Amino acid sequence: MKSKAIEEIKVSAKSLHDFMMNIMLKAGVRRDVAFYVTDGLVQTSLRGVDSHGLRLFPHYLKGVKGGRINPDPKYVFKRTSASTGKLDADHTFGHAAGMEAVRKAIELAKEAGTGHVAVYNSSHFGAAAYYALEIAKHDMIGFSFTNTDALIKPHGGKEPFLGNNPIAFTVPCEDEEPLCLDMATSVVTFNKIRQLRDSGLEAPPGVGADRNGVETTDPHKITTLLPIGGYKGYGLSLMIEVLCSLLTGMPYGPNIPKMFEAPMSQHRMLGHFMIAVRIDCFQPVSAFKKRMSLLMNDLRSSPAIDKHNPVMVSGDPEKKKRSEREKAGIPLTKIEYEALIALAEEYGVPFP
Amino acid sequence: MKSKAIEEIKVSAKSLHDFMMNIMLKAGVRRDVAFYVTDGLVQTSLRGVDSHGLRLFPHYLKGVKGGRINPDPKYVFKRTSASTGKLDADHTFGHAAGMEAVRKAIELAKEAGTGHVAVYNSSHFGAAAYYALEIAKHDMIGFSFTNTDALIKPHGGKEPFLGNNPIAFTVPCEDEEPLCLDMATSVVTFNKIRQLRDSGLEAPPGVGADRNGVETTDPHKITTLLPIGGYKGYGLSLMIEVLCSLLTGMPYGPNIPKMFEAPMSQHRMLGHFMIAVRIDCFQPVSAFKKRMSLLMNDLRSSPAIDKHNPVMVSGDPEKKKRSEREKAGIPLTKIEYEALIALAEEYGVPFP
Incomplete structure (x- = not known):
């Protein structure tokens, strides 16, 4: 009962934003940096x-x-050609670094048709969609990539080497928010494995392997995640590693300091890669957006296995969730709620 | 015995190239166009x-x-910004159109750091790797994409809508051929399903669905392919569709004339998208290539499940095959051999 009651705590996005901003400022985070972290998370x-x-x-x-x-x-930004640049993020929050890079990519694209920015000396940037969605606001197609610490095993290998490096891709369309694909290159996240452990359930086949690299459905034995489509997801993860570790000059694979295990004094040394592509360099923007919406609606109205569950396109589940939560507020789990209450006390900021 | 003997027919790449070039020229194909088709196939x-x-x-x-x-x-090429352009391929072979686009993308990148070329009014271009590998010869990272006719079903859907649209990605490295990922977004190809039908074997789980959209392992019941990683591969396929159908102004999904079923008088109306990214806009080329080879060798020497099958990186199986076939020749199946003999007779060109 108690757990259920706490699960029903919902706080408006606006209240959470203000609360988190105030804490960030008290923690000594510069206002512009604090804004992007807060906005990105909310x-x-x-x-x-x-x-x-x-x-x-x-x-x-x-x-x-x-x-x-x-x-x-x-920040130190260096433009290296008409359509490319490098951003030294000076070890700040990935959210702020990512948005600075997006701004630069958009500027480059306005001038040169496309903009590509490699970000180095960065930290965890949260959801890749946040950056690509910003690009899509400018009638551009957006791509955002980041490396992550070692989690998936190479095809035929035993131990985690590459991260489950995500790719986000956005496309503006007519009369609704952009199409948005944001996916990690593993079948499931490690969080999912932890949840299965806690709930005593078996993992589905094909999601994880044990310390010998052998697939297992026992979540307690899973030490490494499997990439989607075997060698294909492994290859996609490698592609993202090249963009985010090799082109940025950052460490790769097992050399990347781990998010939770590394000391909190250690810089993460993460790299990101942002691409903005102007639609009007290829098609008239309004005709393109109309056709994009047509494609999305053709997919949504294509025959579904279950009539009550129509086919969706990338980003539809998130759009639905967003409209629910804009009205009802963001639900907090017990752990989240308690952590925020503890921060409220620590920083002397009242919880909404 | 007979079938085995025929399977052992091997012809050198050079002889096949000359034979195919001569046939193409007799068929009235312009020399430069004929060259790229022949070279691409060989x-x-x-x-x-x-x-x-x-x-x-x-x-x-x-x-x-x-x-x-x-x-x-x-060809009509229109440069639309410093880093972008559109190529009208005038319904020629995808191989020739693709290589023309690659040349333009490289030119753009030399000047603007990156080059992006959308190809329209094209036809089947064979393997996506062919184009991306050409880009990598110029110390650039290469991407090549194409749309294909409807083959995979949307997540939750019943019927094929998007193609199993491939992505190819190449990276130059030190002392060996480039890293090369070339993958379709379905788990297996439809050819694989046909092979299973012929051999009376069951399909593995998770590769195909029947006409009701329900997964099945009976290859005779499979009418649609499944994308890698469920909604993830579906989203990747959609991303490639946006680049190749929407940005090019070409038909999408079920509107694309099918390769084998459409009348041979009908233009395919395919679209491709090529990207070249100059490495020296991000890192010194020689340091980058060294580090790239280091990453590849770190992966190859990471612990393998089976000691006798070391971990590979994208493109390793093809490199191995290439060095074998450069020595021993390209093996022909009975069907291929007979088809080439028939062409030799039809066009009056002696088979090597």
Whole structure:
């Protein structure tokens, strides 16, 4: 009963945003940096992607305290050609670094048709969709990539090497929010495995392997995740590693300091890669957006296995969640609620 | 015995190239166009990707005869910004159109850091790797995409809608051929399903569904392919559709004339998308290539499940095959051999 009651705590996005901003400012985070972290986390929670939403807020604050994250960065951007540039993020929050890179990519694209920005000396940036969605607001197609620490095993290998590196892709369309694909290259996340352990359930086949690299459905034995489509997801993860680790000059695979296990004083040394592509360099924008909506609606009205569950396109579940949560507020789990209450006390900011 | 003897027919890449060039010229295909089709098919067969190699040659010639493929195209390239352009391929072979686009993308990248070319009014281009590998020869990262006719079903849907649209990605490295990922977004190809039907074997789970959209392992019941990672592969396929159908102005999904079923007089109306990214806009080329080889070798020497099967990186199986076939020649199946002999007679060109 108690757990249920707590699960029903819902807080409006606006209240959570204000609360988190106030804490960030008290923690000494510069206002513009604080804004992007807060906005990124709240927007992500609104879209129902709780794994990458405000759940991460307490962890990030530890990073500021420990010295992992620089709350007052000096960005250095170097344009290297008409359509490319590099951003030194000075070890600040990935959210702020990512949005700075997006701004630059959009500027480059306005001038040169496309913009590509490699971000180095960064930290965890939350959900990749946040950046690609910003690009789509400018009548551009957006791509956002990040490396992550070692989690998936190479095809035929035993041990985690590459991260389950995500790709986000957005396309503006008519009369609704952009199409948005945001996917990790593993079949499921490690969080999912932890949930299965807690609930005593078996994992589905094809999602994880044990310490010998052998597939198992026992979540307690799973030490490494499997990539989607075997060698295909492994290859996609490698592609993202090239963009985010090799082109940025950052560490790769097992050399990347781990998010939770590394000391909070250690910089993460993450890399991101952002691409903005102007639609009007290929098609008239309004005709393109109309056709894009037509394609999405053709897919949605294509025959479904279950009549009551129509076919969806990338980002539809998040759009639905967003409209629910904009009205009803963002639900907090017991753990999230307690962590926020503890922060409220620690920083002397009243919880809404 | 007979079948075995025929399976052992191997022909050198050079002889096949000359033979195919002569036939193309007799069929009235312009020399530069003929070269790219022949080279694309032979290189692909050399790399062991037989599904997209010279097996397709007789089919392409039917396309020339039927009017589907224009053997003497007038390309129209329009540069639309510093880093972007559009290529009207005038319904010629995808191989020639693709290589023309790659040349333009490389030119754009030399000037603007990156080059993006949308190709429209094209036809089947064979293996996506062929184009991305050409880009990698210029110290650039290469991407190549194409749409294909409807083959995979949307997540939750019953019927094929999007193609199993492939992505190819290449990265130059030190002392060996580039890293090369070339993958379709379905778990297996439809060719694989046909092979299983012929051999009376069951399909593995998770590769195909029947006409009601329900997964089945009976290859005779499979009418639609499943994307890798469920909604993830579906989303990737949609991403490629946006680049190749929406940005090019070409038909999408079920509106794309089908390769084998459509009349040979009908243009395919396919679209491709090529991207070239200059490495030196992000890192010094030689340091990048060294590090790239280090990453690849770290992966190869990471612990393998089976000691005798070391971990590979994208493109390793094709590199191995290539070095074998460069020595021993390209093996022909009975069907391929007979089809080539028939063409030799039809066009009056001696088979090597």
